[in-house]
Amino acid sequence: xxxxxxxxxxxxxxxxxxxxxxxxxxxxxxxxxxxxxxxxxxxxxxxxxxxxxxxxxxxxxxxxxxxxxxxxxxxxxxxxxxxxxxxxxxxxxxxxxxxxxxxxxxxxxxxxxxxxxxxxxxxxxxxxxxxxxxxxxxxxxxxxxxxxxxxxxxxxxxxxxxxxxxxxxxxxxxxxxxxxxxxxxxxxxxxxxxxxxxxxxxxxxxxxxxxxxxxxxxxxxxxxxxxxxxxxxxxxxxxxxxxxxxxxxxxxxxxxxxxxxxxxxxxxxxxxxxxxxxxxxxxxxxxxxxxxxxxxxxxxxxxxxxxxxxxxxxxxxxxxxxxxxxxxxxxxxxxxxxxxxxxxxxxxxxxxxxxxxxxxxxxxxxxxxxxxxxxxxxxxxxxxxxxxxxxxxxxxxxxxxxxxxxxxxxxxxxxxxxxxxxxxxxxxxxxx
Amino acid sequence: xxxxxxxxxxxxxxxxxxxxxxxxxxxxxxxxxxxxxxxxxxxxxxxxxxxxxxxxxxxxxxxxxxxxxxxxxxxxxxxxxxxxxxxxxxxxxxxxxxxxxxxxxxxxxxxxxxxxxxxxxxxxxxxxxxxxxxxxxxxxxxxxxxxxxxxxxxxxxxxxxxxxxxxxxxxxxxxxxxxxxxxxxxxxxxxxxxxxxxxxxxxxxxxxxxxxxxxxxxxxxxxxxxxxxxxxxxxxxxxxxxxxxxxxxxxxxxxxxxxxxxxxxxxxxxxxxxxxxxxxxxxxxxxxxxxxxxxxxxxxxxxxxxxx
Amino acid sequence: xxxxxxxxxxxxxxxxxxxxxxxxxxxxxxxxxxxxxxxxxxxxxxxxxxxxxxxxxxxxxxxxxxxxxxxxxxxxxxxxxxxxxxxxxxxxxxxxxxxxxxxxxxxxxxxxxxxxxxxxxxxxxxxxxxxxxxxxxxxxxxxxxxxxxxxxxxxxxxxx
Ligand code: NA
Ligand code: NA
Numbered sequence: 049x050x051x052x053x054x055x056x057x058x059x060x061x062x063x064x065x066x067x068x069x070x071x072x073x074x075x076x077x078x079x080x081x082x083x084x085x086x087x088x089x090x091x092x093x094x095x096x097x098x099x100x101x102x103x104x105x106x107x108x109x110x111x112x113x114x115x116x117x118x119x120x121x122x123x124x125x126x127x128x129x130x131x132x133x134x135x136x137x138x139x140x141x142x143x144x145x146x147x148x149x150x151x152x153x154x155x156x157x158x159x160x161x162x163x164x165x166x167x168x169x170x171x172x173x174x175x176x177x178x179x180x181x182x183x184x185x186x187x188x189x190x191x192x193x194x195x196x197x198x199x200x201x202x203x204x205x206x207x208x209x210x211x212x213x214x215x216x217x218x219x220x221x222x223x224x225x226x227x228x229x230x231x232x233x234x235x236x237x238x239x240x241x242x243x244x245x246x247x248x249x250x251x252x253x254x255x256x257x258x259x260x261x262x263x264x265x266x267x268x269x270x271x272x273x274x275x276x277x278x279x280x281x282x283x284x285x286x287x288x289x290x291x292x293x294x295x296x297x298x299x300x301x302x303x304x305x306x307x308x309x310x311x312x313x314x315x316x317x318x319x320x321x322x323x324x325x326x327x328x329x330x331x332x333x334x335x336x337x338x339x340x341x342x343x344x345x346x347x348x349x350x351x352x353x354x355x356x357x358x359x360x361x362x363x364x365x366x367x368x369x370x371x372x373x374x375x376x377x378x379x380x381x382x383x384x385x386x387x388x389x390x391x392x393x394x395x396x397x398x399x400x401x402x403x404x405x406x407x408x409x410x411x412x413x414x415x416x417x418x419x420x421x422x423x424x425x426x427x428x429x430x431x432x433x434x435x436x437x438x439x440x441x442x443x444x445x446x447x448x449x450x451x452x453x454x455x456x457x458x459x460x461x462x463x464x465x466x467x468x469x470x471x472x473x474x475x476x477x478x479x480x
Numbered sequence: 481x482x483x484x485x486x487x488x489x490x491x492x493x494x495x496x497x498x499x500x501x502x503x504x505x506x507x508x509x510x511x512x513x514x515x516x517x518x519x520x521x522x523x524x525x526x527x528x529x530x531x532x533x534x535x536x537x538x539x540x541x542x543x544x545x546x547x548x549x550x551x552x553x554x555x556x557x558x559x560x561x562x563x564x565x566x567x568x569x570x571x572x573x574x575x576x577x578x579x580x581x582x583x584x585x586x587x588x589x590x591x592x593x594x595x596x597x598x599x600x601x602x603x604x605x606x607x608x609x610x611x612x613x614x615x616x617x618x619x620x621x622x623x624x625x626x627x628x629x630x631x632x633x634x635x636x637x638x639x640x641x642x643x644x645x646x647x648x649x650x651x652x653x654x655x656x657x658x659x660x661x662x663x664x665x666x667x668x669x670x671x672x673x674x675x676x677x678x679x680x681x682x683x684x685x686x687x688x689x690x691x692x693x694x695x696x697x698x699x700x701x702x703x704x705x706x707x708x709x710x711x712x713x714x715x716x717x718x719x720x721x722x723x724x725x726x727x728x729x730x731x732x733x734x735x736x737x738x739x740x741x742x743x744x745x746x747x748x749x750x751x752x753x754x755x756x757x758x759x760x761x762x763x764x765x766x767x768x769x770x771x772x773x774x775x776x777x778x779x780x781x782x783x784x785x786x787x788x
Numbered sequence: 789x790x791x792x793x794x795x796x797x798x799x800x801x802x803x804x805x806x807x808x809x810x811x812x813x814x815x816x817x818x819x820x821x822x823x824x825x826x827x828x829x830x831x832x833x834x835x836x837x838x839x840x841x842x843x844x845x846x847x848x849x850x851x852x853x854x855x856x857x858x859x860x861x862x863x864x865x866x867x868x869x870x871x872x873x874x875x876x877x878x879x880x881x882x883x884x885x886x887x888x889x890x891x892x893x894x895x896x897x898x899x900x901x902x903x904x905x906x907x908x909x910x911x912x913x914x915x916x917x918x919x920x921x922x923x924x925x926x927x928x929x930x931x932x933x934x935x936x937x938x939x940x941x942x943x944x945x946x947x948x
Contacts, residue, residue, distance in 0.1 A: 065859075065860050067864070067875055068859050068860065068863070068864040068875050068879060069859060069879055069882055070859040070879070071857075071858055071859060071860070072857060073882060073886055076886065077882070077886065091539060091540050093889050093890055093893060093894045094538055094893075094894045094897050096890050096894060097890050097893075097894025097895045097897070097921060098534055098535070098538075098894070098898050098918075099527070099531075100921065101841060101895075101898065101918055101921055102528075102531045104840060104841045104844045104845075105841055105917055106837065106840075107648075107649050107652075107833055107836060107837055108649070108651065108652075110811070110815070110836055110837075110840050113808070113811070113840070113843060113844075114812075114815075213651065217492065217524065217651060218650060218652070218654070218675075220655045220658075222658075222659075223655075284659060286660075287661045288819065288823050289819045289823070290652055290655065290659070293818065293819050296811070296812055296816060296819070297819065299812055300812060300816060319805065322804075322805040322808055322809075323804075323805065326801070326805065326843075327847070327850070327856055329804075329843065329847045330844075330849075330850055330851030330857075331856065331857055331858055333844035333845075333847060334857060335858075337844065337848070344526060344527065347521060347525040348487075348521070348526065348540075352525065385858075395525065426862070427860060427862055428860055534898075534902070537901055538901065552908075553905055553906040553908050553914070554905050593901075593904055593905070625822065630833075632911070635830050635909070644822075644826060644827060644828050645830055646822065646828045647828075647831075647833045648833065649833075661822070
């Protein structure tokens, strides 16, 4: 049964995908077609409806629209510009400083918003045109922005870890956040390293004129934005709110910041920001709801057991198992967005890695890291598409400049995969 | 006889339950000469317990096993089991669960929703576990934030005992205890060992406020399509698997208590229940407004008298 | 046609934005009642889960109207205009079929099935979480018809 089922699942998904059907609908329809292998058609349809709602009926998921909203507010509220100025102070003296500023800016924006897409649009939206003016190739400036945007998915707070905690049946979100911070910083450092090498070889020596930056004012303006990090971490550590509730507090603070402190958002623009956030919520929630149906479709046709047997049949050595899973996830990431991939593949893969003695927190971090790469690889990659739009460059033209970034990021992936202590050190140290 | 391959799905469970369900499949196959077999979907593969009941309703699966606590949202009769300090002791509990007169009404109460109960498993007694101090009398709960399931009886019980009930999903408890958002929670021994809550609390107080059974459910349509002999074999197989589950459960609980004390360094204390029982009396007064539940409660009370 | 779309757009915008704001208020109350007043609200968790399902379903439908659900366009971009039009209409037809079968029929059956089931703590029928699915289905059908209509008039480009 599973062979027919998996064939139907994969074929129908790809056919629908290629003819341009929205990805959420591709996932849902191919799920129904797969469920039909195991159940009568009316029950298959009904179960799909039920599973879509069940996929949304979770308190943990509340963090998703809230992070979207706070990211959109920060985007529209000019927080990006303040962070960019601050990032210039940190990276302004290095060759290719604008690209570095972009990367550091993406990491900082990622650290305060739960949304990586918001980072690449707001920071990249400022930095990429600036780089072009300074004589950077558009492809390079765009690639640096795209490659570093996913750091926001690893540096807390992040929706990706919330989804993993949900799919893994209650892994500690705080521990994932702590481990993800290290992974995200390593990713960012890798990007800085590549940008440095390229900038040097191409002779992008433009340095930002730091003497003309009003340093005191720059820091003063960035402090309220960066204070969000303190507020969220402090609130969680002091037991005031949970990591999920923190997403709502984050919205509340961002509203205060943009409407009262910076006064960059008024009542009218609040309305349009809310509408933007509603749209992003609709896009992502369709994916998540449909993923829940696909997860069911796979389970009812017995796919998880087949995959587990195939992987464990190959070897029970954790090194090999992790390597196989790494490549499996890289392939999955090419075709699937990170949210659905986490929801669909965690229940399948987690029991396998647990069996060979891998820590669920460690696995969560490498899984999210791996699938984050997928957001910037073709053919399906939200980060790649959006980044290309910002760079006003065709996706095809960005692949070559992205190559060195891919290689270094992949190297970091192998590093954190095989040296668990790198990412587990911080959560353990914090007693999480 | 028609051949059946029953899809049996269940959520995360302790080993005694898994073993018993596996044994049920062997038994039913044996007793029906292979005309009834079982395919398993374990460990929440198909969803959480409330989703599983909905899948059962439509016939997407044939059987499931869920907590009696959840069943209250399908039939209020099951809510009686989540009344605090309902049973005198474990023998009283077994006597009730094995009493067909009481249980048949309850099992059949969901027939119109497309499924019925066919048996039960022991899921132990729920006790308080806390960070700062052991619970020895209701006063100890004063001001404590205690996590409870999404169940009105559980909420009412904590309020009457003087605590502050926090409704929170299972997955968040560990971190919330660690962060100090919660002062405690309540569950059976396996919450401290398997879910490792023992790492973040210091006291486990055996007040045994509830004994909520697990309920084994089957789709009514599937059951009615079976021949009489198949149906009897299925019921017998459930009963036998329950015996196995109970036997293993006791041993597993004893082992879990050892681990709680030795591996997790949590102190276990006994509790005199009388003051607790006194404090929750208003809930039993309130039960009089729900005649059907009250009647079952009275039948349970009668067995208390008969047993002691 | 334009008027219908405008009314629908505005109505859904208002609905979703209000839900968003309501969710922030309820979440804040959840934290405040527990941390400040030491009397944790027992209903907020269930209310928020309900609101999340409503916001998600309705915003999914709204995005169909804006034609902004993400899809892979690498291949379709390379086709000529005629084929692009055919595929675009095809996508709308899939949306209509999907809404009709899964959201309206499936969601409707889930709604009626859960009438006798109570949503814990809130003690209201669990149907409350399936109704938005049906609602989303109806909205998507209307939007998809409107989208088809504007696709068939190549001179009048999509309003959005
Ligand atoms: Na982040
Ligand atoms: Na990709």
